[in-house]
Amino acid sequence: MRKQIAAANWKMNLTYQKAEVLLKEFLSQPQNLSDNKLVVLAVPSPYLTMAVDKIAGEKHMYIAAQNVYSKKSGAYTGEVSVEMLQSIGVTYAIVGHSECREYFNEDNALLADKVKICLEHNIVPIFCCGEALPVREANGQNEYVTGQLQDSLFDLSEDQIKKVVIAYEPIWAIGTGKTASSLQAQEMHAHIRSQLTTKYGADVADSITILYGGSVKGANAKDIFGQPDVDGGLVGGASLNAEEFKQIVQGLK
Ligand code: PEP
Numbered sequence: 001m002r003k004q005i006a007a008a009n010w011k012m013n014l015t016y017q018k019a020e021v022l023l024k025e026f027l028s029q030p031q032n033l034s035d036n037k038l039v040v041l042a043v044p045s046p047y048l049t050m051a052v053d054k055i056a057g058e059k060h061m062y063i064a065a066q067n068v069y070s071k072k073s074g075a076y077t078g079e080v081s082v083e084m085l086q087s088i089g090v091t092y093a094i095v096g097h098s099e100c101r102e103y104f105n106e107d108n109a110l111l112a113d114k115v116k117i118c119l120e121h122n123i124v125p126i127f128c129c130g131e132a133l134p135v136r137e138a139n140g141q142n143e144y145v146t147g148q149l150q151d152s153l154f155d156l157s158e159d160q161i162k163k164v165v166i167a168y169e170p171i172w173a174i175g176t177g178k179t180a181s182s183l184q185a186q187e188m189h190a191h192i193r194s195q196l197t198t199k200y201g202a203d204v205a206d207s208i209t210i211l212y213g214g215s216v217k218g219a220n221a222k223d224i225f226g227q228p229d230v231d232g233g234l235v236g237g238a239s240l241n242a243e244e245f246k247q248i249v250q251g252l253k
Contacts, residue, residue, distance in 0.1 A: 173214025
């Protein structure tokens with residue numbers, strides 16, 4: 001069975017002290033995790049080391065960066081490299097979040113480079129894709145997401161793509177309180193898997209974890225994650241509340 005993941009994206013929220021409290025609250029109860037049920041916490045860059053230290057000894061829990069740069073090192077002021085992440089024990093990185101695409105003009109070609117450099121350094125990229133509302137209203141979501149996959153992922157080898165986690169995040173559902181229905185999520189996840197099947201074959205496509213993101217909460221997680229092609233979620237707002245996020249983790253199948 002492919003890995004089921006509850007991933008938290010704290011975005012640019014919380015002071016260091018509040019982040020420590022949130023982590024402590026979250027870690028205060030066992031989560032019933034297993035080799036196939038993982039938690040990944042994408043925390044702000046200045047808190048990565050603290051978070052890695054706090055989860056040391058926790059099984060099936062990993063820390064992610066919220067972004068990473070496409071170059072190995074050099075004069076790129078303000079950026080964070082895969083080598084830096086690797087050197088402090090970070091094992092996942094979000095790549096291509098819609099906020100980074102929108103506010104920092106990250107395009108599909110840059111994201112292809114980011115995915116590749118992550119894989120070269122054993123960082124699992126959580127590659128985000130998803131359409132804006134006008135695209136959905138014009139029923140163009142399948143073509144749009146196919147384009148994102150083709151441009152950023154489909155140069156990867158079979159061995160490489162197997163290590164990528166894909167997160168489908170319809171932009172109209174992120175931070176808006178509007179969730180895609182479980183049927184809408186399943187339809188797109190099945191579409192993504194069919195594209196992966198066409199390109200890499202069914203065995204590879206079936207092994208790839210595809211997360212849903214967009215206003216996931218404790219109350220809707222089980223229903224959405226219960227869909228056959230939905231393998232968990234990438235969670236923003238609701239991951240800032242330990243109890244709510246625990247409930248989301250419990251929704252993993
Ligand atoms: C996200 O930031 O990836 C996200 C899905 O946010 P939210 O859960 O708040 O919609």
